[in-house]
Amino acid sequence: MKVTINDVAKLxxxxxxxxxxxxxxxxxxxxxxxxxxxxxxxxxxxQPNLAARNxxxxxxxxxxxxxxxxxxxxxxxxxxxxxxxxKEEGYELVIHPCNYLDGNMEEDFKTMIKRSxxxxxxxTPPLSEQNSIIDMLDEMGIHYVRVLSGRPTEEDxxxxxxxNDYAAAYEITxxxxxxxHKSIGFLCGDKExxxxxxxxxxxxxxxxxxxxxxxxxxxxxGQYSFESGVEGAKALLGENNPKNITALLGxxxxxxxxxxxxxxxxxxxxxxxxxxxxxxDSPFSRQTWPKLTTAHQANDVISQHAARLLFRxxxxxxxxxxxxxxxxxxxxxxxxxxxxxxA
Amino acid sequence: MKVTINDVAKLxxxxxxxxxxxxxxxxxxxxxxxxxxxxxxxxxxxQPNLAARNxxxxxxxxxxxxxxxxxxxxxxxxxxxxxxxxKEEGYELVIHPCNYLDGNMEEDFKTMIKRSxxxxxxxTPPLSEQNSIIDMLDEMGIHYVRVLSGRPTEEDxxxxxxxNDYAAAYEITxxxxxxxHKSIGFLCGDKExxxxxxxxxxxxxxxxxxxxxxxxxxxxxGQYSFESGVEGAKALLGENNPKNITALLGxxxxxxxxxxxxxxxxxxxxxxxxxxxxxxDSPFSRQTWPKLTTAHQANDVISQHAARLLFRxxxxxxxxxxxxxxxxxxxxxxxxxxxxxxA
DNA sequence: TAGAACATTGACAGCGTTGTCATTTTAACT
DNA sequence: AGTTAAAATGACAACGCTGTCAATGTTCTA
Numbered sequence: 001m002k003v004t005i006n007d008v009a010k011l012x013x014x015x016x017x018x019x020x021x022x023x024x025x026x027x028x029x030x031x032x033x034x035x036x037x038x039x040x041x042x043x044x045x046x047q048p049n050l051a052a053r054n055x056x057x058x059x060x061x062x063x064x065x066x067x068x069x070x071x072x073x074x075x076x077x078x079x080x081x082x083x084x085x086x087k088e089e090g091y092e093l094v095i096h097p098c099n100y101l102d103g104n105m106e107e108d109f110k111t112m113i114k115r116s117x118x119x120x121x122x123x124t125p126p127l128s129e130q131n132s133i134i135d136m137l138d139e140m141g142i143h144y145v146r147v148l149s150g151r152p153t154e155e156d157x158x159x160x161x162x163x164n165d166y167a168a169a170y171e172i173t174x175x176x177x178x179x180x181h182k183s184i185g186f187l188c189g190d191k192e193x194x195x196x197x198x199x200x201x202x203x204x205x206x207x208x209x210x211x212x213x214x215x216x217x218x219x220x221x222g223q224y225s226f227e228s229g230v231e232g233a234k235a236l237l238g239e240n241n242p243k244n245i246t247a248l249l250g251x252x253x254x255x256x257x258x259x260x261x262x263x264x265x266x267x268x269x270x271x272x273x274x275x276x277x278x279x280x281d282s283p284f285s286r287q288t289w290p291k292l293t294t295a296h297q298a299n300d301v302i303s304q305h306a307a308r309l310l311f312r313x314x315x316x317x318x319x320x321x322x323x324x325x326x327x328x329x330x331x332x333x334x335x336x337x338x339x340x341x342x343a
Numbered sequence: 344m345k346v347t348i349n350d351v352a353k354l355x356x357x358x359x360x361x362x363x364x365x366x367x368x369x370x371x372x373x374x375x376x377x378x379x380x381x382x383x384x385x386x387x388x389x390q391p392n393l394a395a396r397n398x399x400x401x402x403x404x405x406x407x408x409x410x411x412x413x414x415x416x417x418x419x420x421x422x423x424x425x426x427x428x429x430k431e432e433g434y435e436l437v438i439h440p441c442n443y444l445d446g447n448m449e450e451d452f453k454t455m456i457k458r459s460x461x462x463x464x465x466x467t468p469p470l471s472e473q474n475s476i477i478d479m480l481d482e483m484g485i486h487y488v489r490v491l492s493g494r495p496t497e498e499d500x501x502x503x504x505x506x507n508d509y510a511a512a513y514e515i516t517x518x519x520x521x522x523x524h525k526s527i528g529f530l531c532g533d534k535e536x537x538x539x540x541x542x543x544x545x546x547x548x549x550x551x552x553x554x555x556x557x558x559x560x561x562x563x564x565g566q567y568s569f570e571s572g573v574e575g576a577k578a579l580l581g582e583n584n585p586k587n588i589t590a591l592l593g594x595x596x597x598x599x600x601x602x603x604x605x606x607x608x609x610x611x612x613x614x615x616x617x618x619x620x621x622x623x624d625s626p627f628s629r630q631t632w633p634k635l636t637t638a639h640q641a642n643d644v645i646s647q648h649a650a651r652l653l654f655r656x657x658x659x660x661x662x663x664x665x666x667x668x669x670x671x672x673x674x675x676x677x678x679x680x681x682x683x684x685x686a
Numbered sequence: 687t688a689g690a691a692c693a694t695t696g697a698c699a700g701c702g703t704t705g706t707c708a709t710t711t712t713a714a715c716t
Numbered sequence: 717a718g719t720t721a722a723a724a725t726g727a728c729a730a731c732g733c734t735g736t737c738a739a740t741g742t743t744c745t746a
Contacts, residue, residue, distance in 0.1 A: 028693060
């Protein structure tokens with residue numbers, strides 16, 4: 001019933017070490033031997049036992065995905081991406097949600113690592129931006145790949161996957177500008193997040209390039225939540241929209257949805273009286289009314305590349321994956337929540 | 344740096360087997376010995392190595408969570424619930440998203456099980472309802488716990504956690520009835536899902552108890568998706584709402600949101616002209632406008648109990664967790680999408 | 687064609703636990 | 717106190733694999 005490396009070895013007529021070499025794709029196995037062994041592997045439908053591999057080897061076959069993110073869509077996408085690569089490479093994934101504010105994060109990490117020695121970690125924002133965590137991991141000698149907001153200029157392409165929020169925000173803002181909007185509000189997330197400052201700078205750069213003067217009063221800092229989107233829209237639009245805002249950039253889809261909600265309460269027609277845009281293209285940007293214009297962020301693809309990058313680091317010479325993309329730029333998706341100014 | 348069971352044994356002045364007994368909470372360890380060992384465990388901050396335990400032991404310390412569900416909120420909640428129990432009990436979780444239509448599910452399962460022998464599986468709908476899968480698992484001798492839609496009458500309380508959708512639908516429908524609605528439409532999911540028939544029967548029972556005659560034309564079968572909610576509302580409400588529908592029961596929040604969207608397109612005011620209710624109380628039932636009246640389903644708690652049930656089965660005598668709840672009834676949450684009939 | 691250099695394979699220990707079974711200690715009886 | 721049963725502990729192999737290093741095969745050089 002249970003087939004081990006020995007069974008394969010016996011059937012192939014080689015030592016178990018040779019089978020081990022084959023399944024680990026080690027060099028210096030004759031092509032012919034390789035084929036014989038693979039035949040045996042296939043006829044027996046052999047699956048190497050992960051526990052044994054992790055115990056015996058110096059390297060491990062489990063990777064961790066660490067996140068502290070309230071956005072279910074985001075987490076699922078990241079998870080699926082990493083998982084799909086793991087499956088292909090025979091790794092297993094242990095997920096590790098955590099709460100940065102908990103404080104005992106360090107202990108938490110250590111426990112996780114002791115329990116199952118890890119090949120490496122995929123870190124997602126906002127954890128991936130926390131220097132204290134990075135330092136800790138470096139100190140512990142743990143491999144990791146960070147997914148974070150940034151631009152191609154930042155060249156740590158061995159451990160980072162960048163999401164170019166700057167460019168995406170620039171594009172969305174340009175879209176709004178080309179529609180004729182001049183007074184564009186920005187509902188940003190909290191400034192602790194790198195994505196917030198990146199998106200903000202993209203927004204500002206676009207305005208500048210279109211010779212529109214900046215106005216800090218058009219910027220509202222929230223927390224990337226639906227509620228703060230509601231609050232932000234109320235704050236910015238005020239009683240009678242004194243700032244003559246005709247478009248609102250949501251820091252993410254949730255905030256945009258919140259703004260949509262608030263507009264409704266205030267009796268504002270979207271997009272006739274106000275354009276609203278989101279960010280990320282999560283499923284519910286398609287489930288609002290009207291549907292949100294947003295920037296599509298391919299989280300599943302991003303996380304797949306993050307996993308590939310991790311495997312490349314982890315397995316050194318055995319894996320020279322060359323086609324890893326390390327910078328992703330979310331792309332504009334125009335839907336019904338944005339339109340030309342009527343003014 | 345790396346502390347093993349031997350280090351603990353040495354410090355405690357006992358054999359490693361005794362330490363093993365202590366960390367596994369085996370009986371027949373003297374209280375005094377137990378304390379000494381635990382002290383050593385704590386001062387050394389010992390964490391048993393999972394790979395070694397899985398390899399050496401007959402039982403395993405990893406559980407699997409299997410799902411084929413497009414709802415990110417649901418999956419995350421289930422995951423977190425199971426994970427929190429795993430953490431407490433020292434288990435690790437491997438998640439296994441799958442696509443039932445893929446066909447090669449069986450192979451898939453077998454591979455997963457071979458790679459890391461599993462203590463057991465937590466199955467979520469719709470997989471948990473698939474008899475072919477259950478049979479397969481029984482045949483393979485794999486422990487599992489199923490989370491599925493059902494009522495207390497069904498008494499497989501050793502392997503099943505029931506979500507009483509029937510009662511919840513009854514309650515929601517009653518809520519609508521008490522508001523004065525008489526012609527209530529139902530946007531149900533596809534009938535393949537047990538939750539669909541359960542919710543449908545609850546709806547029908549409530550109507551019956553209020554002496555309202557049934558009308559199959561008030562029922563639209565969709566797929567639990569936003570889009571099918573849109574379609575359903577259009578179909579039911581038609582050109583001029585010929586059926587005089589004043590309330591619409593969504594099979595889940597997404598369908599309700601879809602119905603909300605469609606109503607908007609048709610210029611129908613919610614809740615003045617039409618009440619709409621959801622099911623599940625997922626985050627976006629709070630992010631629609633108006634917010635959805637729905638039935639709160641505590642998925643995280645449900646999955647925690649599922650995990651506990653699994654552990655009880657798995658560890659037999661060593662674990663006699665008695666406070667496991669095996670039936671959960673989602674509870675009505677009244678928000679702004681439902682109101683009295685104006686007719 | 688001998689010998690060196692290199693490529694390929696194998697024997698065996700060891701990874702950190704748990705299971706088995708033997709041994710020692712304690713408790714419970716005459 | 718002496719015996720016996722039961723409880724508590726320990727010694728050691730085994731889990732299925734990989735790392736190390738030695739052994740064998742192959743190819744190349746002169």
